[in-house]
Amino acid sequence: MKLLNLFNPRLRTYANPVLLAATLSxxxxxxxxxxDHFDQLPDLGSNAANFLSDYExxxxxxxxxRQSRYRIPYVSDPELVGYINRxxxxxxxxxxDAGKDYHFYLIDNNVINAFAVPGGHIAIHTAILTKSExxxxxxxxxxxxxxxxxxxxxSRKFENSQYDSWLAIGALLAAAASGSAEAAQAxxxxxxxxIIDRQLTFSRxxxxxxxxxxxxxxxxxxxxxxxMPVFFKRLLSxxxxxxxxxxxxxxxxxxxxxxxxxxxxRVRAYPRAPVQDQSEFLLMQxxxxxxxxxxxxxxxxxxxxxxxxxxxxxxxxxxxxxxxxENGEFDQAxxxxxxxxxxxxxxxxxxxxxxxxxLNAGEINxxxxxxxxxxxxxxxLGNHLVDIYYANALVLTKNNQEAIPILHQAIANxxxxxxxxxxxxxxxxxTGDNLRSYQARGEYHYLSGNYAFAIKQYKRAFxxxxxxxxxxxxxxxxxxxxxELEIVKNL
Ligand SMILES: [Zn+2]
Numbered sequence: 001m002k003l004l005n006l007f008n009p010r011l012r013t014y015a016n017p018v019l020l021a022a023t024l025s026x027x028x029x030x031x032x033x034x035x036d037h038f039d040q041l042p043d044l045g046s047n048a049a050n051f052l053s054d055y056e057x058x059x060x061x062x063x064x065x066r067q068s069r070y071r072i073p074y075v076s077d078p079e080l081v082g083y084i085n086r087x088x089x090x091x092x093x094x095x096x097d098a099g100k101d102y103h104f105y106l107i108d109n110n111v112i113n114a115f116a117v118p119g120g121h122i123a124i125h126t127a128i129l130t131k132s133e134x135x136x137x138x139x140x141x142x143x144x145x146x147x148x149x150x151x152x153x154x155s156r157k158f159e160n161s162q163y164d165s166w167l168a169i170g171a172l173l174a175a176a177a178s179g180s181a182e183a184a185q186a187x188x189x190x191x192x193x194x195i196i197d198r199q200l201t202f203s204r205x206x207x208x209x210x211x212x213x214x215x216x217x218x219x220x221x222x223x224x225x226x227x228m229p230v231f232f233k234r235l236l237s238x239x240x241x242x243x244x245x246x247x248x249x250x251x252x253x254x255x256x257x258x259x260x261x262x263x264x265x266r267v268r269a270y271p272r273a274p275v276q277d278q279s280e281f282l283l284m285q286x287x288x289x290x291x292x293x294x295x296x297x298x299x300x301x302x303x304x305x306x307x308x309x310x311x312x313x314x315x316x317x318x319x320x321x322x323x324x325x326e327n328g329e330f331d332q333a334x335x336x337x338x339x340x341x342x343x344x345x346x347x348x349x350x351x352x353x354x355x356x357x358x359l360n361a362g363e364i365n366x367x368x369x370x371x372x373x374x375x376x377x378x379x380x381l382g383n384h385l386v387d388i389y390y391a392n393a394l395v396l397t398k399n400n401q402e403a404i405p406i407l408h409q410a411i412a413n414x415x416x417x418x419x420x421x422x423x424x425x426x427x428x429x430x431t432g433d434n435l436r437s438y439q440a441r442g443e444y445h446y447l448s449g450n451y452a453f454a455i456k457q458y459k460r461a462f463x464x465x466x467x468x469x470x471x472x473x474x475x476x477x478x479x480x481x482x483x484e485l486e487i488v489k490n491l
Pocket of ligand 1: 144148206207210252253
């Protein structure tokens with residue numbers, strides 16, 4: 001009985017129970033998202049000459065991220081999401097956009113790629129986390145993407161690559177927000193064709209600028225700048241071995257020998273960074289590798305082989321335990337994780353997957369008790385990481401009343417994660433509180449970019465209201481979202 005795997009891709013479908021009737025193809029969404037980099041423009045100097053105002057960039061970015069949640073598998077595991085955001089912010093803090101509100105996302109995809117969206121949204125495919133050989137390598141991709149945003153490359157792309165693709169994207173977002181899948185599909189057709197066209201024509205100057213600024217960020221944030229040319233060189237040689245598998249990253253951020261030598265040259269000016277503490281990186285890499293692997297038994301065997309060779313580091317043992325659990329070998333996983341917990345009694349990550357394994361093994365009481373202890377202990381320390389794991393387990397085991405306040409707390413700490421709201425909708429629904437269930441469903445659709453559908457849910461909730469206060473609150477919410485829908489339509 002698989003209970004707690006909602007954070008894993010195969011059960012992600014649960015998190016999106018009400019998909020658009022005709023979802024757009026994943027491929028179009030992807031190529032669109034990748035088309036963020038256009039260059040070989042004559043003038044890189046006029047940073048201020050953006051076609052997009054900051055406000056427009058923010059609206060566009062927010063809308064893109066929200067509506068893309070329907071078709072791009074964003075990782076919602078709070079540990080992984082927290083990790084990529086800490087890493088991203090460490091780089092952002094030393095950039096010229098320090099203090100601005102950026103968002104970093106992981107996308108469950110084993111193709112090497114990353115993209116940036118206006119408004120400070122940066123998405124990294126899990127493949128970059130799992131295939132980096134050091135944290136600095138992962139950081140070099142993030143730093144490169146941050147630099148595309150700080151230099152307004154994407155906005156300038158709109159300026160230079162003409163009005164039509166900008167209009168098409170605006171139309172797409174409006175269509176998706178209005179709940180019209182067909183209109184969105186049509187808009188996608190236009191934008192995709194024109195963007196792919198330009199994607200092949202422009203590029204190098206922006207890439208060089210993003211590399212050069214990225215290297216500076218790496219050095220300032222205490223990462224090893226050398227990692228950038230090293231990672232890119234490996235990507236390039238891998239793409240040569242198998243041309244059909246050329247990482248998407250190379251296509252969307254054209255990578256040439258010249259570009260790599262230029263960055264290698266630039267890196268020489270920077271001091272080598274001191275040795276890094278990579279413990280969190282390695283653990284999260286193992287979590288992404290074992291938790292999001294397409295071929296789970298291969299990953300399990302790889303970890304087993306590592307352990308046999310004597311590589312008994314925490315991340316290897318953790319990855320092995322998690323891979324066993326993912327393969328349904330719960331008893332074996334329990335042995336590995338119990339030993340691991342003995343050796344690392346204060347490691348929250350280990351405790352989380354150990355409890356998860358118990359729940360999946362059908363040992364509901366044991367799993368819940370372990371999570372509850374951890375939840376209480378971590379809350380005392382002011383750490384809310386465990387909240388959503390515990391609430392998730394409570395909802396799935398129909399302990400809805402207990403889950404509801406914890407879900408509210410989790411939402412107060414992270415109000416942009418749609419998954420939390422759909423859990424809350426389920427918990428309220430099962431306790432018979434339809435008003436709040438519809439309301440939570442509305443939030444879920446709102447955060448997923450389908451504003452029209454969100455408004456429908458709020459209106460359903462509105463009918464069930466019994467107090468003036470509730471009516472006023474919901475009425476105001478409906479008005480706000482209607483306003484936002486208008487803004488998106490007019491982008
Ligand atoms: Zn790039």
